[in-house]
Amino acid sequence: MNLSELTSQQQQALEHIQRVYAELSLKKSNVVKEVLPTNENLYHWKHYPHPNPINKAEKAKYYYHSHPSHDEERLAEHGHFHIFLRKKAFAEHAEIIVRSQKNLKDASRDNVVHLVAIAMNVYGFPVALFTLNHWVVKGLWYKADDIMVALQNFSAKKPQYELTSDWIAAMVQLFEPHIAVLLRRRDEVIADFQRQHPHKNAWEAKELELTSLCRL
Numbered sequence: 001m002n003l004s005e006l007t008s009q010q011q012q013a014l015e016h017i018q019r020v021y022a023e024l025s026l027k028k029s030n031v032v033k034e035v036l037p038t039n040e041n042l043y044h045w046k047h048y049p050h051p052n053p054i055n056k057a058e059k060a061k062y063y064y065h066s067h068p069s070h071d072e073e074r075l076a077e078h079g080h081f082h083i084f085l086r087k088k089a090f091a092e093h094a095e096i097i098v099r100s101q102k103n104l105k106d107a108s109r110d111n112v113v114h115l116v117a118i119a120m121n122v123y124g125f126p127v128a129l130f131t132l133n134h135w136v137v138k139g140l141w142y143k144a145d146d147i148m149v150a151l152q153n154f155s156a157k158k159p160q161y162e163l164t165s166d167w168i169a170a171m172v173q174l175f176e177p178h179i180a181v182l183l184r185r186r187d188e189v190i191a192d193f194q195r196q197h198p199h200k201n202a203w204e205a206k207e208l209e210l211t212s213l214c215r216l
Helices: 008-026 101-105 144-153 159-174 176-196
Strands: 060-065 079-086 112-120 126-132 210-215
Touching: 008 159, 060 112, 079 144, 079 159, 112 144, 112 159, 112 176, 126 176, 144 176, 159 176, 176 210
Parallel strands: none
Antiparallel strands: 060 079, 079 112, 112 126, 126 210
């Protein structure tokens, strides 16, 4: 990232991230540690914070977790934040391409759209942004351009975890151009896979997990 080419909004986001890190440093903490329980090990697949406070008024959500991956392209990591937009962030005319089985059974459930994941190292710093296939993240699937329009409505606050929530929002704003590239690449990878395997459902293909990756 060329700092001299940042927009004013990106520059503000970067400064906000720096302030968050400075405040966390005084607490001898980091954005991951903030959402983990005190004196508890990090358990694979468990979502943090746990229990995860739900604010249905917000148009986005996030959680942190850790688990092994069979995808050789994935970076070594401590864990990652999954960031989602809620369906309410999308325009009514935006087309839903794929729905999860949970949502098909009950349209009031699983109304979230995976935006991006942020891989973190053991020191609580980001090392990569990545996107995943639908079978991994479930929820609803929209094309990249519709997601980028909805991203302008991003809001995901957890008052109990203010610093981490602020960091998430600032990271999304700072890396918005990168997220756009990742989502468009995701769509290209899905389309390419479908052309090469016409008898398979690309969104459910277990051999296709990671759809795009950007190292930080």
